[in-house]
Amino acid sequence: MTDAAPTRTAVEAGPSGPRPKPFFTPQKIIIYSVLVFFSIYFLFPLYVMLTTSLKTMPEVRFGNIFALPQAPSFDAWIKAWTSACTGLTCEGLSPGFWNSVKITIPSTIVSIFIASVNGYALVNWRFKGSEVFFAILIFGSFIPYQVFLYPLVIITRELGIFGSLQAVILVHTIFGMPILTLLFRNYFASLPVELFKAARVDGAGFWRIFFEVLVPMSLPIFVVALILQVTGIWNDFLFGVVFAGTQNYPMTVQLNNIVNSAQGTPEYNVNMAATVLTGLVPLIIYFVSGRLFVRGVAAGAVKG
Template identity: 60%
Template sequence: MSTPLADSLRPAPASARAAQKRRKPRSRFTPARLGVYAFLFTAALFFLLPLYVMLVTSVKPMTEIRLGHLLALPVQWTLAPWRDAWSSACTGLDCSGIRVGFWNSVRIVVPSTVISIAVGAVNGYALSFWRPRGAGVLFGILLAGAFIPVQVMVYPLVRVLAFVHLFSSLPGIVLIHTIFGMPVMTLLFRNYYASLPQELFKAARIDGGGFWRIFMQLMLPMSVPIIVVAIIMQVTGIWNDYILGLVFAGTRNLPMTVQLNNIINTTTGERIYNVNMAATILTSAVPLAIYFISGRWFVRGIASGAVKG
């Protein structure tokens, strides 16, 4: 018969010993974790330091910039460079600021994004569920088009747009961005729709739904995550584009990136670094705002099937 003393001297079961080991607090600062933190801090510093220099320089007067203290905070803060960059920065003899390029970029980005996403969504839906004859070949051609360098297609597109009288016009640059965005958008939507259950489509077909009715009433409401991903990709890609806007937009429709290049490379007079930095930040403000505001939607859309298939 066991006694309390004997029970206390008896070794604890293996499960109890394992539980005791699990209860031991783990150290927060292990060598591996410290290495990860050091790497993340270095990477963050590497990417944020140029942004810091741009911000600090954009609020300094030129008298302080000439002193050469690149990382020093301004002694006298000023927002005049931002006003000049927006409304009176010069590109040669034209001193209208970067606002002209901003509104040109808006006029280019909005229709290009809407049209390319609409065409890509319909293509992806048709290739995923209806699968017409030759759908695999068509998808392969579109996929190959996504990897063709832009520079290879510039001259043929210049000849084609000049032939149809769309070269150096707003409809012409919108059409160019739609063409170059369609392969990637088709790939995104095709992979997303391929991850949806086929039973939904078959049930809608049994209920008498046609091509457009199923797309508008069933597929499109379920496509919000991938539409957000497509909007982020298209807006940032088209907004940051330089070569297509320079070649196809024409002098009256030059986007913000081209205007920024013209402002920075203007050689008449003194080079005004604070105005150049302010213009650079204004040009990148829209993509940065989109990523900061809708970053979680982008991750959710990618996780919902944007890169599957």
């Protein structure tokens, strides 16, 4: 009898704990409304580009720019890739695509490798004047690129690489150093120092600790560096038009030549298709690794 009384009392009292909150609250409605509005605002230009690229020129001229294509066609995409005029030649964006690939891959790999080693050394292998070196490196990132153009032209000319892909690769590698070094330094500073000390006690040296201890733990920050470099290098116009030479123009320079061509009637569907093609690579990389990008940025901002 004494055991049954508490049970009846608990049942009569009803469920305990906080009352569940409704899903649709005024705060959530406001937040989601603002997010949806800005998402539509930023995605609307992409919608216009995609729909226009799938239309024929008569439909573009006499139709509604916001309307869906009546008979979608990829002819503009094919022409933008294979036969659009990018200056004196009419080979489309395909040569510029491969030039951009040849520039982006080595520039990204070399700059990320050097910056990661810099960040690792600045955190775990401090040397006399390391903080001064780091401060000078970061200060250089705030100087406008245009200030360095003429000195870099002279340097690449003296090295015998001006007007080649090697010159563009060198310039992108140099300008990627400051921000990437900062990211890697902050990320490595957020890792437990006991891991480094334990590896030192076990007799591991500079490179073994870097490759076997830190690199396997640092995938998020490497993804951040990858996205930043690929996006910055692929979308660059200034260095490509100055240092690459007319035979090695990257995709962005050729896109500018297509869009601003003064010959004939402007083909807006081809222009839009060329624009989307040029931006596909950074978009794909970001969407594939976006979650790791957010994690790496958050981890790299823990310590200064």
